[in-house]
Amino acid sequence: MNAPRSYVVALTGGIASGKSAVTRRFEARGIAIYDADIAAREVVKPGSEGLAAIVQTFGPGVLDDSGQLDRAAMRRRVFADDMARRQLEAITHPRVRSWLRERAGTDHGPYCLLAIPLLAENIAHYRWVDRILVVDAPEEAQLARLVQRDGIDEPLARRMIERQARREERLALADDVIENHGEEAALDAAVATLHERYLALARTQA
Incomplete structure (x- = not known):
């Protein structure tokens, strides 16, 4: 059980x-603290499905020289463009929720x-x-x-x-x-x- x-x-x-x-x-x-801000970084790290979906939606220009999401550039973009913000949230938010729920479900405290x-x-x-x-x-x-x-x-x-x-x-x-x-x-x-x-x-x- x-x-x-x-x-x-x-x-x-x-x-x-x-x-x-x-x-x-x-x-x-x-x-234990499970932080949505940490989750948001985890779900778009290099090699993740989340990052691949962002590149597919916004193009390879969203990556920095090391292949990671250029978070500052992405923030500027979505701050000025509500449609871009909604697209980004549609990719990241469900993944963040799954990350949080998985960790809460396996917490032993x-x-x-x-x-x-x-x-x-x-x-x-x-x-x-x-x-x-x-x-x-x-x-x-x-x-x-x-x-x-x-x-x-x-x-x-x-x-x-x-x-x-x-x-x-x-x-x-x-x-x-x-x-x-x-x-x-x-x-x-x-x-x-x-x-x-x-x-x-x-x-x-x-």
């Missing part, structure tokens, strides 16, 4: 809301976290997760962090935030919310509380 799968918590939040700071704290407690920045935009494909955790921050805090982190100007930072789901949409999906409004150290207590909650929920599922 197969062992029951881990309890699965999907973690999301707006850009520069503090998702990485939260996932690091869960990881420090021995919880009491629970695992899926870090999915665009969960709200793709929630129909993630109905199988057990619980949703949203890392929330005010837009002004996101802006300040994004400008400092990426070295960009405020108008670009605002456009990046506006391209994502609205804060209210994410919060409407949440089973749990971590409010990341101040110092990063304040996240410790919130993560500790949720860790115990998820362990208890995982025991009831087992």
Whole structure:
């Protein structure tokens, strides 16, 4: 008989809301983190079906000199062209979802976290997760962090935030919310509380 799968918590939040700071704290407690951003790189690595499909769709000019996807050039292209963005997402998103589901299904911990920045935009494909955790921050805090982190100007930072789901949409999906409004150290207590909650929920599922 197969062992029951881990309890699965999907973690999301707006850009520069503090998702990485939260996932690091869960990881420090021995919880596996499966990150959609890592998956997105894995599914288009050289030799993959994903990269072959991108080259077939966009041409060999999307590759750099080493045969890898030129991610910066691809980002510029899809940022300026909605049809190109939809074509790229049609190739990568299903593969990312399969990557995440496969790893969640074979995880041996009491629970695992899926870090999915665009969960709200793709929630129909993630109905199988057990619980949703949203890392929330005010837009002004996101802006300040994004400008400092990426070295960009405020108008670009605002456009990046506006391209994502609205804060209210994410919060409407949440089973749990971590409010990341101040110092990063304040996240410790919130993560500790949720860790115990998820362990208890995982025991009831087992």
